[in-house]
Amino acid sequence: MSARDDILSAVRLATGGGAALGRSAVARAFDERLAKPTANLIPERGKGTPAELLVRFIAESEAAAATVARVAGRSGIPAAVADYLAAHGLPRRVRAAPALKDVPWPEGIGIAVDYGKADADTPVGLSCAVSGIAETGTLVLPSGPATPTTLNYLPDVHIVVLETASIVGSYEDAWSRFREEAAGGDFMPRTVNWITGPSRSADIELILLLGVHGPRRLHILLLDGQDA
Amino acid sequence: MDATSHRFRDNARHALANGRLKESLASFTKTFPEKRQKVIDRLPEFDALRDEGVRIKNHVLANLDFYLERFEAKATAAGAQIHWCRDAAEARETVLSICRAAGARTVTKSKSMIGEEIAINEFLESNGVRPVETDLGEYIIQVRGESPSHILVPAIHLKGPDIAQTFREKHTALPPGRALDEPEAILREARTVLRGEFLAADVGLTGANMLVAETGSIVVVTNEGNADLVMSLPKVHVAVASLEKVVPTLEDAATILRLLARSATGQDITAYTTFATGPKRPGDPDGPDEFHIVLLDNGRTAMLGGEFRDMLRCIRCGACLNHCPVYAGIGGHAYGWVYSGPMGSVLTPSLLGAHQADDLPNASTFCGKCEQVCPMRIPLPTMMRHLRERQFTTGGPAAKGRGALKVWAFFARRPALYRRATALAIGALAFLGGGRGRFRRLPLTSAWTGPRDLPAPQGRTFQALWAERRRRKP
Numbered sequence: 186m187s188a189r190d191d192i193l194s195a196v197r198l199a200t201g202g203g204a205a206l207g208r209s210a211v212a213r214a215f216d217e218r219l220a221k222p223t224a225n226l227i228p229e230r231g232k233g234t235p236a237e238l239l240v241r242f243i244a245e246s247e248a249a250a251a252t253v254a255r256v257a258g259r260s261g262i263p264a265a266v267a268d269y270l271a272a273h274g275l276p277r278r279v280r281a282a283p284a285l286k287d288v289p290w291p292e293g294i295g296i297a298v299d300y301g302k303a304d305a306d307t308p309v310g311l312s313c314a315v316s317g318i319a320e321t322g323t324l325v326l327p328s329g330p331a332t333p334t335t336l337n338y339l340p341d342v343h344i345v346v347l348e349t350a351s352i353v354g355s356y357e358d359a360w361s362r363f364r365e366e367a368a369g370g371d372f373m374p375r376t377v378n379w380i381t382g383p384s385r386s387a388d389i390e391l392i393l394l395l396g397v398h399g400p401r402r403l404h405i406l407l408l409d410g411q412d413a
Numbered sequence: 414m415d416a417t418s419h420r421f422r423d424n425a426r427h428a429l430a431n432g433r434l435k436e437s438l439a440s441f442t443k444t445f446p447e448k449r450q451k452v453i454d455r456l457p458e459f460d461a462l463r464d465e466g467v468r469i470k471n472h473v474l475a476n477l478d479f480y481l482e483r484f485e486a487k488a489t490a491a492g493a494q495i496h497w498c499r500d501a502a503e504a505r506e507t508v509l510s511i512c513r514a515a516g517a518r519t520v521t522k523s524k525s526m527i528g529e530e531i532a533i534n535e536f537l538e539s540n541g542v543r544p545v546e547t548d549l550g551e552y553i554i555q556v557r558g559e560s561p562s563h564i565l566v567p568a569i570h571l572k573g574p575d576i577a578q579t580f581r582e583k584h585t586a587l588p589p590g591r592a593l594d595e596p597e598a599i600l601r602e603a604r605t606v607l608r609g610e611f612l613a614a615d616v617g618l619t620g621a622n623m624l625v626a627e628t629g630s631i632v633v634v635t636n637e638g639n640a641d642l643v644m645s646l647p648k649v650h651v652a653v654a655s656l657e658k659v660v661p662t663l664e665d666a667a668t669i670l671r672l673l674a675r676s677a678t679g680q681d682i683t684a685y686t687t688f689a690t691g692p693k694r695p696g697d698p699d700g701p702d703e704f705h706i707v708l709l710d711n712g713r714t715a716m717l718g719g720e721f722r723d724m725l726r727c728i729r730c731g732a733c734l735n736h737c738p739v740y741a742g743i744g745g746h747a748y749g750w751v752y753s754g755p756m757g758s759v760l761t762p763s764l765l766g767a768h769q770a771d772d773l774p775n776a777s778t779f780c781g782k783c784e785q786v787c788p789m790r791i792p793l794p795t796m797m798r799h800l801r802e803r804q805f806t807t808g809g810p811a812a813k814g815r816g817a818l819k820v821w822a823f824f825a826r827r828p829a830l831y832r833r834a835t836a837l838a839i840g841a842l843a844f845l846g847g848g849r850g851r852f853r854r855l856p857l858t859s860a861w862t863g864p865r866d867l868p869a870p871q872g873r874t875f876q877a878l879w880a881e882r883r884r885r886k887p
């Protein structure tokens with residue numbers, strides 16, 4: 186017998202015989218759940234009006250050591266990035282997600298911008314999140330042709346664009362959005378990254394240090410409108 | 414790693430004598446429970462979420478074959494390759510053959526308990542493939558040739574200067590005069606060295622915190638971001654997971670994620686939670702070309718059918734270690750295998766066989782704290798008691814107390830004799846104990862009096878005192 190058959194029959198033996206135990210009922214219930222996803226208990230902090238969720242999202246992401254700036258619209262992104270880099274004396278070289286190609290970078294802003302996945306020495310990554318989850322201040326970043334994953338991890342500085350309208354309450358709400366968009370098809374990209382604050386470790390004497398392998402800084406640009 | 418669980422007594426004695434270890438453990442077993450309590454106070458639904466977590470896991474375990482098959486079908490459809498492995502040897506061979514097929518010389522690894530369980534590092538190394546741990550703590554102990562002492566903070570037994578010394582010996586290409594006094598400097602050095610490894614690796618090896626049957630995704634959580642580099646830079650990604658990690662839906666995963674980090678590190682959620690589904694898609698600029706998932710049994714199906722099934726609900730959060738007075742005293746290495754603390758005391762005998770870990774279930778004060786904090790409400794003390802009972806009938810260490818109990822039973826059935834014998838013995842002990850009122854050493858009881866003093870009796874038996882009290886009361 187193959188290892189697969191061996192293991193599955195051992196599981197069936199241990200759980201009392203598989204099909205005899207009404208697996209078809211379990212299968213039916215599971216398929217129903219997939220067709221009409223049902224959440225388990227969602228804590229109160231994952232619920233609220235859009236205004237409440239916005240406040241909570243900002244508070245929670247700041248508690249996780251991220252910083253947040255409000256921006257009027259997409260055309261405000263370059264100035265917000267320039268301000269942030271200047272304020273912290275960071276390199277003015279940005280690798281952005283191709284999804285942000287429509288952002289107009291004015292001549293003379295003094296920032297070199299190109300697009301694509303990150304290299305080992307990319308100092309600043311600029312990417313965009315599809316949702317922000319208020320309950321823990323978590324950003325949701327799916328991979329895709331226009332949204333390379335490495336931008337989220339290789340650079341020392343990570344700046345993320347998030348529309349205020351994309352803030353949801355709970356993890357479950359974030360999954361609902363994926364499902365709605367896929368309209369019944371397969372909705373999982375290669376990877377979905379949930380990011381809450383910058384990279385950290387307490388491995389040396391339990392002292393909290395930021396920027397271990399991932400970014401040392403996580404800065405969120407909250408876009409209040411489609412454009413200014 | 415080679416298990417030394419059967420040498421628990423020696424291991425524990427060494428650990429107790431290690432002052433620095435004691436110091437680290439003391440600060441650690443104070444900090445983590447405090448942090449956990451703080452985040453839980455912010456989530457009034459925590460206990461209700463625990464009930465949900467238990468329900469989800471129990472349902473999966475009762476229908477494990479179904480959810481494994483569903484997971485396999487979805488993961489395969491997304492382009493992942495599934496490898497079923499009965500035991501550690503099969504899993505090691507599978508990982509090696511994937512590495513060989515990829516022509517791999519270097520494998521980057523993200524911390525995985527299953528990786529430790531199957532001792533993959535030693536195996537790869539002896540076959541010419543170089544594994545590099547990338548979790549900061551794991552990397553430190555790997556270059557020191559040690560094993561993790563805690564499932565979340567593997568280098569908890571080390572201080573900054575120990576690590577600096579190790580880095581100086583290991584990173585010989587760097588200037589010898591560099592400053593490594595600050596933890597920050599140690600961190601920067603590790604980051605720089607490991608950056609090179611991330612980019613050079615041909616294969617990335619991770620564990621998985623969960624497998625989602627709905628989508629065929631694996632879920633991996635870290636705080637450093639290392640797992641994400643391991644999963645997205647090399648051209649091949651291999652995830653090794655044991656069978657019980659499967660959950661039905663993304664909603665179920667969300668529920669368990671609400672419990673995991675809070676119980677583990679006292680965070681609401683870890684910095685990075687990643688859902689990985691199959692290899693790179695057409696048009697994707699990054700990600701691996703191949704994605705392999707090793708589904709490992711290695712004793713789980715046996716546990717599933719036995720009295721320790723509940724242990725398979727374990728999500729490896731480490732809360733039971735962080736709150737355990739025995740773990741706080743001796744640390745993780747004394748347990749002698751991958752899993753330490755209360756969860757190790759149950760898992761190690763279940764996975765390695767009771768004879769390999771006789772003393773572990775006895776390493777408990779039965780204070781019950783582990784069960785109180787376990788997010789999955791695993792009845793750890795009851796399980797340890799069962800293991801002890803089993804030992805008693807099969808002649809393990811718990812049976813060694815049997816001789817003494819027989820002597821006691823002989824006297825207990827003969828009350829008059831018992832009174833005379835105890836009065837005599839206690840009088841003698843009180844006399845021998847002298848003015849100090851304590852014994853440092855007593856013949857035949859060195860196991861007890863070795864690490865602690867035995868208070869000397871005050872000269873009268875309980876029965877004598879009781880009789881006197883009855884006489885005085887009208």
Ligand code: SF4
Pocket residue numbers: 676726727728729730731732733734756783786787788789790791
């Ligand atoms: S037994 Fe419970 S507390 Fe211990 S690691 Fe497992 S889930 Fe966490």
